[in-house]
Amino acid sequence: xxxxxxxxxxxxxxxxxxxxxxxxxxxxxxxxxxxxxxxxxxxxxxxxxxxxxxxxxxxxxxxxxxxxxxxxxxxxxxxxxxxxxxxxxxxxxxxxxxxxxxxxxxxxxxxxxxxxxxxxxxxxxxxxxxxxxxxxxxxxxxxxxxxxxxxxxxxxxxxxxxxxxxxxxxxxxxxxxxxxxxxxxxxxxxxxxxxxxxxxxxxxxxxxxxxxxxxxxxxxxxxxxxxxxxxxxxxxxxxxxxxxxxxxxxxxxxxxxxxxxxxxxxxxxxxxxxxxxxxxxxxxxxxxxxxxxxxxxxxxxxxxxxxxxxxxxxxxxxxxxxxxxxxxxxxxxxxxxxxxxxxxxxxxxxxxxxxxxxxxxxxxxxxxxxxxxxxxxxxxxxxxxxxxxxxxxxxxxxxxxxxxxxxxxxxxxxxxxxxxxxxxxxxxxxxxxxxxxxxxxxxxxxxxxxxxxxxxxxxxxxxx
Numbered sequence: 001x002x003x004x005x006x007x008x009x010x011x012x013x014x015x016x017x018x019x020x021x022x023x024x025x026x027x028x029x030x031x032x033x034x035x036x037x038x039x040x041x042x043x044x045x046x047x048x049x050x051x052x053x054x055x056x057x058x059x060x061x062x063x064x065x066x067x068x069x070x071x072x073x074x075x076x077x078x079x080x081x082x083x084x085x086x087x088x089x090x091x092x093x094x095x096x097x098x099x100x101x102x103x104x105x106x107x108x109x110x111x112x113x114x115x116x117x118x119x120x121x122x123x124x125x126x127x128x129x130x131x132x133x134x135x136x137x138x139x140x141x142x143x144x145x146x147x148x149x150x151x152x153x154x155x156x157x158x159x160x161x162x163x164x165x166x167x168x169x170x171x172x173x174x175x176x177x178x179x180x181x182x183x184x185x186x187x188x189x190x191x192x193x194x195x196x197x198x199x200x201x202x203x204x205x206x207x208x209x210x211x212x213x214x215x216x217x218x219x220x221x222x223x224x225x226x227x228x229x230x231x232x233x234x235x236x237x238x239x240x241x242x243x244x245x246x247x248x249x250x251x252x253x254x255x256x257x258x259x260x261x262x263x264x265x266x267x268x269x270x271x272x273x274x275x276x277x278x279x280x281x282x283x284x285x286x287x288x289x290x291x292x293x294x295x296x297x298x299x300x301x302x303x304x305x306x307x308x309x310x311x312x313x314x315x316x317x318x319x320x321x322x323x324x325x326x327x328x329x330x331x332x333x334x335x336x337x338x339x340x341x342x343x344x345x346x347x348x349x350x351x352x353x354x355x356x357x358x359x360x361x362x363x364x365x366x367x368x369x370x371x372x373x374x375x376x377x378x379x380x381x382x383x384x385x386x387x388x389x390x391x392x393x394x395x396x397x398x399x400x401x402x403x404x405x406x407x408x409x410x411x412x413x414x415x416x417x418x419x420x421x422x423x424x425x426x427x428x429x430x431x432x433x434x435x436x437x438x439x440x441x442x443x444x445x446x447x448x449x450x451x452x453x454x455x456x457x458x459x460x461x462x463x464x
Contacts, residue, residue, distance in 0.1 A: 065189030092169030165192030215433030218441030245361030
């Protein structure tokens with residue numbers, strides 16, 4: 001009797017940088033690695049609402065590389081439509097994902113309500129993709145997985161999580177069949193840089209026959225020298241404070257907030273920027289800070305990092321209430337505001353943008369990758385007006401993109417990770433990147449490493 005065909009289906013992060021979802025059919029078992037939400041361009045966001053290509057109830061196990069929305073944000077929608085299997089991830093990913101999903105549900109419910117009241121939605125009535133109840137039904141399905149331990153998923157299918165060094169708890173995941181050495185797949189997840197500001201360096205997993213590698217920065221190298229010292233940011237802060245304005249930093253609540261506090265604190269200590277108040281206006285960011293201070297996080301942190309000491313910065317202020325947040329739209333004195341989301345797609349930061357963008361005294365600083373179709377991408381590309389809550393807002397504030405904050409591996413670091421895999425892969429799939437970035441990385445892999453590398457299409461199915 002012939003063995004069942006083993007297949008891999010690309011249900012997201014294929015020629016786009018969001019929505020990571022990879023379906024594995026192995027030995028009559030159906031697994032999925034990552035369940036990310038599509039963000040950015042409308043054509044991709046609409047896919048969040050499509051009928052899922054397979055019945056979610058037929059998926060036995062879901063493996064999550066890390067907590068960011070584009071890798072975990074679709075989980076409650078899967079559960080809403082019938083998924084009831086096990087969700088495997090590291091303990092820190094579980095903690096952070098719970099924070100991310102609860103915030104996402106709350107944000108969606110509020111946005112749907114505001115759109116209904118304001119009459120600026122094309123849908124009648126506007127609805128959230130999922131709500132808080134869907135999130136709470138999802139959380140009991142999570143199961144903790146330790147790094148570097150074999151996980152038996154049944155049916156001869158095994159998995160192993162290796163530290164990826166991107167954010168706390170992030171992992172690369174290797175899946176294989178015990179009785180067929182030719183059937184093995186390695187998912188890079190998002191890979192951290194060689195030198196992460198807070199976390200220890202990523203570790204090298206065992207190689208696999210097929211490898212999926214992220215390509216967010218597949219055609220770029222991170223800055224070095226003065227740019228890595230964030231002098232452009234320091235200069236902008238000095239200029240803005242001197243003219244009586246405030247600096248708004250849209251930031252990813254998980255990981256980026258910790259790094260920003262570290263850098264801004266060092267700048268203030270060195271006298272590079274004035275000691276103005278620094279407000280953390282993100283409930284999700286504040287909750288994530290608590291996870292980074294937890295005992296379970298210590299093994300992943302760099303030896304020279306004391307998270308508690310970072311948070312004792314004298315000028316740091318934690319904004320918890322809605323009233324405090326509203327007051328920051330017109331701050332009483334020049335200040336720095338760190339608020340989610342990092343691409344300005346939703347959350348408290350959008351309210352701040354609406355009030356701060358029209359004032360030329362102010363400045364807005366983006367510190368990470370800005371996907372196509374997001375407000376952040378429009379602003380860094382020089383938009384003169386931005387639409388928010390059904391109205392256009394003029395952009396008079398100074399805008400800066402500081403790419404030195406990125407904790408994604410760049411092109412040379414991706415190649416280094418791939419070249420170190422043993423055994424070497426038979427085929428490499430470049431995922432989680434915009435087309436030009438993914439295609440450039442695939443070409444470079446072929447030319448420099450001599451490996452077959454392709455950029456898969458959305459919905460494409462390949463045999464393993």
